[in-house]
Amino acid sequence: MPTRKPAAIVFAAGLVVIVAGSVGLLLTRHPTPALRPVAAGVAALPAPTGPIAAPPQSAQPAPVASPVSLTIPLIGVKTQLITLGLTAGGALQVPSTTSVAGWYTGSPRPGAVGSAIIVGHIDSLTGPGVFYRLSELRRGDDAYVKRADGTTAEFRVTSVQTYLKDRFPTQTVYGPTPDAELRLITCGGAFDPATGHYLSNIVVYATEVS
Amino acid sequence: MLLAASALLLGIPAAATASAASATTGTGWIRLAHLSPNTPAVDVYLYSFGNSNAEIVLHHVAYGTVSPYEEVTAGDYSVAMRAAGASPSSQPVLSTSVTVKAGHAYTVAGMGPESGLRLQVLDDQLTTPPGKSVMRVIQASLKQQTVKFTCGGQTIVPKATFGSVSAYQAIPSGTWTMQAIGSGATATGRWAMEPGTVHTMVVLDGTNGLEIVNLVDAAGAGQPPAGGVTTGFGGTAGHGPGSPAPWLALIGAGALITLTGGFRLRRRGLRRQLTIGS
Numbered sequence: 001m002p003t004r005k006p007a008a009i010v011f012a013a014g015l016v017v018i019v020a021g022s023v024g025l026l027l028t029r030h031p032t033p034a035l036r037p038v039a040a041g042v043a044a045l046p047a048p049t050g051p052i053a054a055p056p057q058s059a060q061p062a063p064v065a066s067p068v069s070l071t072i073p074l075i076g077v078k079t080q081l082i083t084l085g086l087t088a089g090g091a092l093q094v095p096s097t098t099s100v101a102g103w104y105t106g107s108p109r110p111g112a113v114g115s116a117i118i119v120g121h122i123d124s125l126t127g128p129g130v131f132y133r134l135s136e137l138r139r140g141d142d143a144y145v146k147r148a149d150g151t152t153a154e155f156r157v158t159s160v161q162t163y164l165k166d167r168f169p170t171q172t173v174y175g176p177t178p179d180a181e182l183r184l185i186t187c188g189g190a191f192d193p194a195t196g197h198y199l200s201n202i203v204v205y206a207t208e209v210s
Numbered sequence: 211m212l213l214a215a216s217a218l219l220l221g222i223p224a225a226a227t228a229s230a231a232s233a234t235t236g237t238g239w240i241r242l243a244h245l246s247p248n249t250p251a252v253d254v255y256l257y258s259f260g261n262s263n264a265e266i267v268l269h270h271v272a273y274g275t276v277s278p279y280e281e282v283t284a285g286d287y288s289v290a291m292r293a294a295g296a297s298p299s300s301q302p303v304l305s306t307s308v309t310v311k312a313g314h315a316y317t318v319a320g321m322g323p324e325s326g327l328r329l330q331v332l333d334d335q336l337t338t339p340p341g342k343s344v345m346r347v348i349q350a351s352l353k354q355q356t357v358k359f360t361c362g363g364q365t366i367v368p369k370a371t372f373g374s375v376s377a378y379q380a381i382p383s384g385t386w387t388m389q390a391i392g393s394g395a396t397a398t399g400r401w402a403m404e405p406g407t408v409h410t411m412v413v414l415d416g417t418n419g420l421e422i423v424n425l426v427d428a429a430g431a432g433q434p435p436a437g438g439v440t441t442g443f444g445g446t447a448g449h450g451p452g453s454p455a456p457w458l459a460l461i462g463a464g465a466l467i468t469l470t471g472g473f474r475l476r477r478r479g480l481r482r483q484l485t486i487g488s
Contacts (some may be wrong), residue, residue, distance in 0.1 A: 007478060011471025017464030021457050059276045059425050092435035098443070106406075107431040114407070114429025119439050123446040132446065158235050165438035176336050176408055176430030178239045178279040178315040185439050191447030198447070201438040205235075207281065 045073045048144045053151040055180050055208045056113050064112040065149035067103050072143045072184075075133035077101075081145075084119060092185075094119055098129035101184075107174070110145040111153030111208060115174065115181045118145075122187045122198070131186035135160065135202045143182060143206055155182045155206035162188055162200050173203055180208035238310040239279040239334075242289065243319035244271045245350035246327050247415045251294040252303070252320065259286035259307065270294045274350075274414045276317070276425055284312040289329060291320055304329050315428065317410070322373045323352060335378045335408050336428045343383045343403035347376040348412045351420055354392025357413050362386040370413070378408070383432065388422060395419030405432025 048071050056062070067081045084093040084102040095102045101120035108114030121129030141157045163169060173183055182205075189200025242254045256266040265287075266280055271294075286309050290302035306329040308316055315334040322328050338344050347359045349370035359367040359376075362384075367376045383405035390397045390413040397420035403409065408427040413420060
């Protein structure tokens with residue numbers, strides 16, 4: 001009689017494994033819906049207080065201090081800015097964590113004449129990154145960059161563009177400008193699970209306001 | 211003409227002097243300058259063509275003043291100069307028209323001596339060769355009619371005459387000593403020429419001798435990154451169902467275990483029957 005019990009347990013365990021496998025199979029046959037951005041304004045932050053610095057003069061412009069933080073009230077972005085360089089292959093480095101944005105040190109400082117480049121992740125492997133809602137920005141929205149000397153530069157969005165990465169317009173995004181401008185860059189478009197990369201970049205163009 | 215010729219020499223297509231970014235928004239830039247040494251201060255007006263209300267008015271613009279760039283919608287404009295304080299409806303001393311193309315920048319400068327004052331429209335360059343800086347020289351000194359301009363000991367313009375504007379020239383980035391050398395006076399300055407920046411060096415009559423003003427026409431990433439950026443891991447992206455293989459393997463393993471258990475149960479049952487039977 002006692003020999004009967006282990007065999008029955010093995011039989012039952014086998015059934016459990018079959019059921020678990022079937023449930024798993026059925027559940028994963030439906031694609032997981034993408035997380036939808038929260039409604040605009042839900043996580044809106046107040047605009048930073050304190051003096052807003054004037055845009056630069058073209059004659060003997062005053063030196064501008066390094067950027068330390070970025071605030072975009074409408075989409076709830078408030079992040080420290082780390083510094084980024086280029087990779088050995090000449091591509092732009094990206095922040096090593098997805099929760100902060102970074103400024104490319106080879107571009108002008110935000111608020112100086114020229115196009116300052118700031119980059120952040122749209123997401124990590126598990127959830128939203130610092131620039132998750134960047135594509136919600138529209139012409140006329142504000143972004144603020146605080147500098148190491150305590151001054152703040154205010155920028156206003158002029159356009160939001162999506163570019164396929166293999167047709168990225170380098171000159172348009174990184175080329176010289178005669179006024180103080182900002183480029184906020186993240187990923188977007190379709191995600192390719194085979195490579196683990198998004199196929200496009202979202203670029204927000206903004207100009208300093210006085 | 212001179213600009214186009216120099217662009218060809220430098221191997222930069224003339225069309226590439228614009229900023230592609232603002233071309234997408236249909237705007238360009240304009241800045242206004244007073245570079246006529248013996249002309250008193252003026253009021254400068256910028257009108258959208260055919261509109262009598264000025265878009266921009268700069269008051270009491272004195273010799274040597276250059277305004278910041280103003281972003282304007284592409285189209286036709288006219289620039290008028292009046293004596294400082296003159297009525298906005300009075301006849302301007304001087305006026306000129308300028309066509310602003312999207313993505314282009316212009317300097318409209320009062321140039322020459324007061325007796326021959328003219329408004330000159332300069333097409334400002336917005337590109338540099340990778341890793342380099344570019345500069346041009348405006349000679350606006352009346353006291354030193356001809357000036358030699360050097361950068362780091364190299365001659366940039368051998369004989370800049372009063373009221374002339376040189377073509378842009380590429381120079382290696384770095385901090386350079388620049389000199390404007392006239393027959394009776396010399397000005398010296400030291401400036402950092404960052405890669406990816408465009409400069410106009412203006413030679414002026416100072417209170418004593420010559421003066422050099424460094425205008426930053428434009429700036430960008432000196433070493434533009436290659437291609438786009440990799441800023442996502444897909445954690446919020448919609449994704450497909452993935453492979454069913456692991457689940458099928460699990461079901462197979464379950465079936466195997468069940469069969470093993472069932473087989474053993476049956477064997478024990480048979481053996482018991484046999485025992486009872488004997």
